[in-house]
Amino acid sequence: MRLIDGPVSPGTISEAVTKGRKNSDCGAHSLFLGQVRGDLIEEKQVKAIEYSAYEEMVIMEADKINKSILSEFDDVKTIEIIHSKGLVRAGEISLLVMVSAGHRDQASKACAKAVELIKDKLPIWKKEVFEDDSRQWKQNE
């Protein structure tokens, strides 16, 4: 698990895929990318999200997520999680989850489960930044 400043860049995504490919006993990689939505809220456009995190605890909880996925899905070999902190503009990527497994079925199921656990367990907070620079805290639905 890594927390990075700003958006998850195309270069970082490509590096994650390249790293996953080195695992020659994997036949499937399931990749989830979370993107900042430019929602319209009460006639104001979201232009970015500002993330903050309890970094130490994020790393510890991500490690628990890793272990729980590996114990539930025996065909899964590796899990890569990258989450942004700081400012990420609408249309940019703030979360990457890549699960590599022997076969596609467990890769996609484990990836979906990991995303749910990330949203539920990681101490990360976000504030929507609107076009007029006003801000408001946002909770997960």
Next chain:
Amino acid sequence: MEISVLFFGVLAEVTGTQRKHYLSIKSFGDLKHRIEDDFPEIMHYNFRIAVNNKIINEEPLLTHGDEIAYLPPFAGG
């Protein structure tokens, strides 16, 4: 004992601080009262409390140097 208290998300904003050190703390209950006296506005918010990175469900026994964190509902992803 000395305890560090961290505030995150909206709670860092309403308390105006991210970290505060408390000295001469006798117990978790004592610490909670002192925090509520300093920042009564936090009682209007939902939060969970972690001790040394672990969320607690019951009143913990604190030891010198522990780190307490006030955590509003998570919103990652």
